[in-house]
Amino acid sequence: MTEKVAVYRREYFNAAHRLNNPALSEEENKRLFGKCNRPNYHGHNYELVVRVAGVVDTVTGYVIDTKILSDLIHEKILNRFDHSNLNLDVPEFKDLNPTVENIAIVIYRILRPLINQSLDLKITLHETDKNFAEFPA
Numbered sequence: 001m002t003e004k005v006a007v008y009r010r011e012y013f014n015a016a017h018r019l020n021n022p023a024l025s026e027e028e029n030k031r032l033f034g035k036c037n038r039p040n041y042h043g044h045n046y047e048l049v050v051r052v053a054g055v056v057d058t059v060t061g062y063v064i065d066t067k068i069l070s071d072l073i074h075e076k077i078l079n080r081f082d083h084s085n086l087n088l089d090v091p092e093f094k095d096l097n098p099t100v101e102n103i104a105i106v107i108y109r110i111l112r113p114l115i116n117q118s119l120d121l122k123i124t125l126h127e128t129d130k131n132f133a134e135f136p137a
Helices: 026-037 066-081 100-114
Strands: 004-017 042-055 120-126 132-135
Touching: 004 066, 042 066, 042 100, 066 100, 100 120, 100 132
Parallel strands: none
Antiparallel strands: 004 042, 042 120, 120 132
């Protein structure tokens, strides 16, 4: 078979962040980011969906072993992001505003080298029930 199949893994993590651009004034940051700019941070219960798509392996019947995918997500993402302050605890956000878009890109960049390059990878990150980002688009 040469048809592509998509496999999904859903996980959750809780993290705090503050949206702030140090190149802008305090007033401009408040105007752009509103209550997401509060100096003492705020938190979200994130829902992460990792999509891996490819041709089903004829030996295993898998696109990817979901146990291996789950272990990667736990080790590389959840162990680093869950119950953290993204601005302070995650080095990738030292100079990068931790918007839902940027968090999705960072997660993709962490996982992409660890998953067979013949497989497609897409990250969907829900920050709230109404706001989420997908990367790549």
